[in-house]
Amino acid sequence: MGTSRRTVGDMDADETEPGTAAVADRRLLRARRTREALATAAVDLILERGLAATTVEAIAERADVTRRTFSRYFTGKEDAALGFVRDDGERINELLRARPAGEPPLVAYRRAVRAWLADRHTPARHLRPRMRRIVGLLDEEPTLFAAYERIRVDAQEESIRIIAARLGTDDVRDLRPAVVVEAAAGVLTAALRAWARGPDEHGGPHAPGDHAGSGADLADLVERAYDVLSTEAASAAVHTEQPRTTDE
Known part of the structure; x- marks a missing residue:
């Protein structure tokens, strides 16, 4: 007698939700940490160098992320600080x-x-x-x-x-x-x-x-x-x- 395979779409919501929620939580945590690292870097650099001498690129480098990643979270160095x-x-x-x-x-x-x-x-x-x-x-x-x-x-x-x-x-x-x-x-x-x-x-x-x-x-x-x-x-x-x- 053959067996039927159940796809993710066939499963009840409560069967898939724990895994999905865990992935979402991890993503949210990573995003929060990245945003926090960028904000901290902005504050540190502005207080160290002054606002005029601080660049978005320097903030991203200090936070160990790309310039593109910075733009996902903030519109500029002032916004980050x-x-x-x-x-x-x-x-x-x-x-x-x-x-x-x-x-x-x-x-x-x-x-x-x-x-x-x-x-x-x-x-x-x-x-x-x-x-x-x-x-x-x-x-x-x-x-x-x-x-x-x-x-x-x-x-x-x-x-x-x-x-x-x-x-x-x-x-x-x-x-x-x-x-x-x-x-x-x-x-x-x-x-x-x-x-x-x-x-x-x-x-x-x-x-x-x-x-x-x-x-x-x-x-x-x-x-x-x-x-x-x-x-x-x-x-x-x-x-x-x-x-x-x-x-x-």
């Missing part, structure tokens, strides 16, 4: 999606940022060694700042969509999602820039006349910055409710 900014933006949005539905949008964003900075399982990449120095270069390197702005805008646009969904509204016609995100993300950016101007991990000097980030923990700076926003918003609300005088 700021890969940690994109990763952290995605992480904040992930945490924002997970916030309880009943939280006011501004509170939800603040608590998502707080969770991002406190997460020990997936630590904020901003807190890795040398990242503070890269953020500090934004004031000195226009092309690096431009790349940072593109990444920041991408993350904020996603945040706006998340807040709009939480409010059950249209983010195009309703101003609330954009206003909330611009305010909340602006506070975070201000705290990050103040933190970057503080002494680096090697005890380097901070920018003249700016002591906001000196010796301060980033999480503490962020909380203080959000407190400023809350205080100013409350003050503005009280002032708005006061009757107008003839002098105004």
Whole structure:
């Protein structure tokens, strides 16, 4: 009696899935490692040589990959050096999606940022060694700042969509999602820039006349910055409710 052969297409999904999933996991891990190696090489070279003297070819060589491989992951050296900014933006949005539905949008964003900075399982990449120095270069390197702005805008646009969904509204016609995100993300950016101007991990000097980030923990700076926003918003609300005088 003959026997029939079963092809992969004949097998049940649960029979093929383990092997397929394992292959996909390995590919994902390799891609993550390659991207990490390129980002690390970009940061190292820029801090060693300066942005102008760093080339994409040098970054690829340091990471032991080809120029073509570099282009699969990043659009340029600035994008590679700021890969940690994109990763952290995605992480904040992930945490924002997970916030309880009943939280006011501004509170939800603040608590998502707080969770991002406190997460020990997936630590904020901003807190890795040398990242503070890269953020500090934004004031000195226009092309690096431009790349940072593109990444920041991408993350904020996603945040706006998340807040709009939480409010059950249209983010195009309703101003609330954009206003909330611009305010909340602006506070975070201000705290990050103040933190970057503080002494680096090697005890380097901070920018003249700016002591906001000196010796301060980033999480503490962020909380203080959000407190400023809350205080100013409350003050503005009280002032708005006061009757107008003839002098105004």
